[in-house]
Amino acid sequence: xxxxxxxxxxxxxxxxxxxxxxxxxxxxxxxxxxxxxxxxxxxxxxxxxxxxxxxxxxxxxxxxxxxxxxxxxxxxxxxxxxxxxxxxxxxxxxxxxxxxxxxxxxxxxxxxxxxxxxxxxxxxxxxxxxxxxxxxxxxxxxxxxxxxxxxxxxxxxxxxxxxxxxxxxxxxxxxxxxxxxxxxxxxxxxxxxxxxxxxxxxxxxxxxxxxxxxxxxxxxxxxxxxxxxxxxxxxxxxxxxxxxxxxxxxxxxxxxxxxxxxxxxxxxxxxxxxxxxxxxxxxxxxxxxxxxxxxxxxxxxxxxxxxxxxxxxxxxxxxxxxxxxxxxxxxxxxxxxxxxxxxxxxxxxxxxxxxxxxxxxxxxxxxxxxxxxxxxxxxxxxxxxxxxxxxxxxxxxxxxxxxxxxxxxxxxxxxxxxxxxxxxxxxxxxxxxxxxxxxxx
Numbered sequence: 311x312x313x314x315x316x317x318x319x320x321x322x323x324x325x326x327x328x329x330x331x332x333x334x335x336x337x338x339x340x341x342x343x344x345x346x347x348x349x350x351x352x353x354x355x356x357x358x359x360x361x362x363x364x365x366x367x368x369x370x371x372x373x374x375x376x377x378x379x380x381x382x383x384x385x386x387x388x389x390x391x392x393x394x395x396x397x398x399x400x401x402x403x404x405x406x407x408x409x410x411x412x413x414x415x416x417x418x419x420x421x422x423x424x425x426x427x428x429x430x431x432x433x434x435x436x437x438x439x440x441x442x443x444x445x446x447x448x449x450x451x452x453x454x455x456x457x458x459x460x461x462x463x464x465x466x467x468x469x470x471x472x473x474x475x476x477x478x479x480x481x482x483x484x485x486x487x488x489x490x491x492x493x494x495x496x497x498x499x500x501x502x503x504x505x506x507x508x509x510x511x512x513x514x515x516x517x518x519x520x521x522x523x524x525x526x527x528x529x530x531x532x533x534x535x536x537x538x539x540x541x542x543x544x545x546x547x548x549x550x551x552x553x554x555x556x557x558x559x560x561x562x563x564x565x566x567x568x569x570x571x572x573x574x575x576x577x578x579x580x581x582x583x584x585x586x587x588x589x590x591x592x593x594x595x596x597x598x599x600x601x602x603x604x605x606x607x608x609x610x611x612x613x614x615x616x617x618x619x620x621x622x623x624x625x626x627x628x629x630x631x632x633x634x635x636x637x638x639x640x641x642x643x644x645x646x647x648x649x650x651x652x653x654x655x656x657x658x659x660x661x662x663x664x665x666x667x668x669x670x671x672x673x674x675x676x677x678x679x680x681x682x683x684x685x686x687x688x689x690x691x692x693x694x695x696x697x698x699x700x701x702x703x704x705x706x707x708x709x710x711x712x713x714x715x716x717x718x719x720x721x722x723x724x725x726x727x728x729x730x731x732x733x734x735x736x737x738x739x740x741x742x743x744x745x746x747x748x749x750x751x
Contacts, residue, residue, distance in 0.1 A: 316359045322622035326360050330619050330666070337659055344659070345604040348611025355618035369617025370610055373481045373567035378609070379601055380570025381471060384549065385431045386600040387577055391542040392535040394423070398439040399532035407524035409449050409517040414506055416440055417457045421465030421502050425495075426553075429466035429473055429707040430602075433458060437714040446526045447519045451720040455711050456730065457509055460699055462707040464505065464738070467695035468498035470556070470566060473705075474609075475664040475694040481567070482668045483687055486560035493688050497745040501696070501738050508734070541581055548577040612665050620669040629673030640682055641751040643674065644689040645743060651693025652739045656700025656732065664694045685750040692742040700735040702727045 316322050333351035336342055355361050361369070388394075401419055405411030416436065423432040440458060444451045466473030470480045470490040480490060536542060555569035574597075582593045619625060636642040647667070654663055667690060675683040698705030702712055702724045715722045 317357070320358075322360055323624040323627070325358055326355065326619040326622040327624050329354055329358070329360075330615060333615055334658070334662065337662060343604065345608040345611065348608045348615065348662075350611075352611040352614035352618075355615060360618040360622060361614065365621070366614045366617065369620075370613045371478065371481050373565045374477050374613075375606055375609060376565075376567030376571045377471065377477055377481070378474070379606060380552075380567065380572075380574040381428060382431070382601045383574035383597050384545075384552065384570070384577060385427050387541075387574075387581060387597055388545040388549070389431075389435055390538060391545060392537045393542055393545070394435040395439050395535040396532045398436060398443075399530050399535060402443055402527055403530070403532070407447070407519075407527035409447055409519050410510060410514050412443060412447070412527075413454050413457050413513065413517065414510060416443075416454065417461040417506060417509070418502075420458050420461040421468075421498075424462045424465030424707075425468040425472045425498070426549075428471060429462035429705070430710055432465070433462050433707045433710050433714075437711050441714065441718050441720070443527060447523045449517055449519055451715065451718070452722065452726070453509070453513050453517060455715055455720075455722060456727065459705075459708050459711050459727075460505055460731070460734070461502065462711075463695055463698045463705055464498055464502045466707070467501075467692060468495045471570075473695045473698075474605075474661050476691050477566075478661070478664055479668065479687055479691050481565075483672075485687065487556035487566060488560065490691075494691060497692065497742060500745070501741055504741065505734065505738070544580045545577065548573050548580065551576070609661070612662055616662075616665045616669060619666070625666075625670045626673045629670050629676070632670070632674045638678070640678065640686060641747075644686045644746055644750070647671070647686055648689040648693045648742060648746065649739060651690055652697035652700070652735065655694045655697030656704040656735060659703075660694040660698055660705060664690065685746060688750075689742075689746055692746075693739065696735060696738045696742065699738065700728070700732045702731075704735075 316325055329351055333347055336347045337344055352366065356363060356366055397419055398416060401415040402412045405415055416439075420432055420436050423436070436458060437455070440454050441451065444454050463473070466476070468491070470476050470485070470487045476490060476494075479485065480487075552569055552573035555564065555573070556566055559566065559569050578594055578597055582590045585593065632643065632646075636646060651660075651663070651667070671686055671690065675686065698708065702708050702722065708727075712722045
C-alpha cells in the first residue's frame with residue numbers, strides 16, 4: 311500500500327528514493343556515524359508521511375536484531391575465557407612456528423570462527439594474536455592480515471550467522487541455518503581451499519624467519535590464555551545448544567533470533583546466577599554494554615528506510631525492470647545479481663545494499679515458484695559476502711583489521727590492499743558463477 315499523505319503532496323517514489331540516495335551518499339562519505347545516519351533517514355521517512363510509526367515498527371526485522379544481539383552477547387562472554395587466544399597459539403605450535411604454516415592455520419581458524427560466530431567478532435579476537443605472533447617471528451605483517459581479511463569474509467559466507475547480509479537474507483526469506491550450510495558451505499570450502507593454496511604458492515619462499523624467533527613462539531604457553539575454565543565449559547555447552555537450536559528450530563517454527571537470545575540469557579544465568587545481586591548486576595550490565603548497539607540501531611534505521619522505499623512502490627518498478635532486462639530468466643537473474651552484488655559490495659557497505667536488494671528481488675520473483683527462484687538468493691549472498699574482499703572498505707571486518715594494523719604501526723594501504731584483493735575477489739566470484747551453473751542450472 312502506497313503512502314497517501316506525503317508531505318507537500320510529493321510523489322512517494324521520488325521522495326523515498328531521494329532520501330535513500332542521500333542516506334547512501336552520507337554512508338559512503340563516512341563523515342557521520344552510520345547509526346545516526348540511518349536513524350535520521352528513518353525518522354525523515356516518517357516525518358515526510360511515507361510511513362507512520364506503527365508501519366515503521368512493522369518494517370523492522372526483529373529476528374535479525376535478536377540474532378545479532380544474542381550472538382554478540384554469547385561471543386563477548388566466551389571471549390573472556392581466553393579460548394580464542396588459546397586456539398590461535400596452539401595452532402601456531404602445531405605447525406612448529408613455520409611462518410607460512412602459521413598464516414594458513416590462522417586463516418583456517420578465522421574462516422571457521424567467522425562461520426560459527428560472525429566475521430567482525432572473529433577478527434577482533436584473532437588480529438591481536440596475529441600481530442603478536444608476527445612481531446615475535448619478525449616477519450611482514452601484511453600477508454597475515456591480508457589472509458585474515460580474506461578468510462573472515464569467505465568463512466562468513468558459509469552460514470546464516472557468519473555475515474550480516476546472510477542474516478538479513480535468511481530472515482527475510484525464511485531460509486534456515488541448515489539450508490545455508492547445505493547451499494553455501496560447499497562453495498565457501500572450495501573457495502577457502504583455493505585461496506589458501508594461492509597464498510601458499512605466493513608466500514612459500516618469501517616468508518622466512520630465524521630458528522630463534524620460531525623457538526620463542528614454541529615457548530608460548532597456550533594454557534595460560536585460559537583465564538576461566540569453569541566459564542569456558544558453560545560457554546561450550548550453551549553454544550552447542552544454540553547450534554542445535556538453529557538446526558531443529560526452523561521446522562518447529564522457532565526463529566534463529568529466539569534461539570540466540572535465549573542462549574545469551576541462559577549463559578548469563580549459568581555464568582552469573584549464583585553471584586551476589588550487586589556483582590550479578592554489574593556483570594550483566596557489562597554483557598549488555600559490550601553489544602554493538604551502533605550496529606543494532608543502524609540495522610533498525612535501515613529496515614525502516616528500505617521499508618518506506620518498498621511501500622512507495624519504487625522497488626516494484628525496479629523489480630519489473632529487472633525482469634524485463636533478464637526476460638524473467640532465473641539463471642540470467644542469478645548471474646546478474648552475483649556479479650553486480652560483488653562489484654558494488656566491494657565499494658559500498660554490503661549491509662544497506664542487501665537490505666535494499668531483498669524487497670527488489672522479492673518483487674522480481676513474485677510470479678516465479680519460490681524453489682525455482684531460490685538460487686537468486688544464494689547468488690546475492692555470495693556476491694555480497696565475497697565482494698567485501700575487493701577493497702579495504704568493502705566489509706566491516708576489513709576496516710576492523712585495518713584499525714588494528716594502524717595502531718600497531720603496520721598500516722594497510724587501500725591501494726596496496728586492492729591491488730591484490732580485487733583480482734582475487736573477481737576470481738572467487740568466477741568460482742561462484744561456475745558453482746551456481748553446475749549446481750542449479
